Amino acid sequence: MKKILLLSFSLIATTLFSQEKQTENVWRINFLNPGVEYEMSTGNTSTLSIGIGLGYSVSYPHTDKTVSSSGAITSFNPFLDIQHKWFYNFDKRKNKGLNTTNNSGNFVSARFLTRGESLFGNSNGTDGLDFAVGPTWGIQRKYGKNFHLLFDMGPIYYFDVNGNGYYFPLMLQLNLGFDL
Template sequence: MKKVIFILVCSLFVYSSFAQDMAKVEPVQFRINFLAPGAEVEFGVTKSSTILLNAGFLWGIGSSEDFNGNVETNFAILPIIDGQYRYYYNLKQRQEKGKNISKNSGNFIALKGTYYFTESFLENLEGNEEDLFTDESDLSVIGLAYGIQRTYFDWLHLGFEGGIGYGQTRTDNVVLPILSFTIGYAF
């Protein structure tokens, strides 16, 4: 009997040691963002990559110049939808150093696509027009980003990402920076 217990204890020790080496992303997690109000869900697709889907609102600032050379600055809160493929490249190293990797706390590289709706989209929505997605100023962006994501106290989500994207409206193409900072609640 002592041999059986000894073998079971050794097996559990080996298994738990092996399990600690298996740094991997969470299967599914939900978050609510406060700075840019919205909700997101992140699905684990491999042990180190995820798909993130986000719907919410984004603070925006822009300027335009009229025919007389007068510059006008505009502020807006616009609805967005965002999708990302994230590759977390340092989960194992963070775990080996004894750092938190829960709720995908790590650094990542992302391929992201975002669609920014404009105020005229909202006006069309209220007017029940048939084709809501024809506004020339709606912007779709695809780009690459580097990001850092941390979760503290098992609920406080902090995220930062920066990169470069290629944006397109119906009439214009632009290269623009990608910059995002989020504070939220992770479930």
């Protein structure tokens, strides 16, 4: 617990006392999970990312009503994804001559994700909306003129509008797209 508190304090101190503003405002179009995202600078080394779109996902355990299902339970849902990211390696990347453009760096974040009812797939899922919250660790990079890659992972707590909630040890996210 002390390590988590120390890491949190270090991230906040780094964000507040960094000498140079290093984050940028960036619009993105993602094509792996089709959508649009806006990442806005909230501090020297922090951003708030808001994305909407149509995402492919696997049902969370305990939420699928198809008891006799076999194989992967897939779903295509409209989503709203909000992440507050704290970048921690901009200076190290710059010192090595690596790119930090469009917030290329490693980060930890607080993530909130909500999905609407499945549009198609083999999942009955939850009624209406479900939500997920949790911390993540991730990387994002800009390659070439404007190609964007984001990968992050972390534990989540997910719940639905009926009051059902569960903990899931690892949620993964992969986004590929273009910075505008």
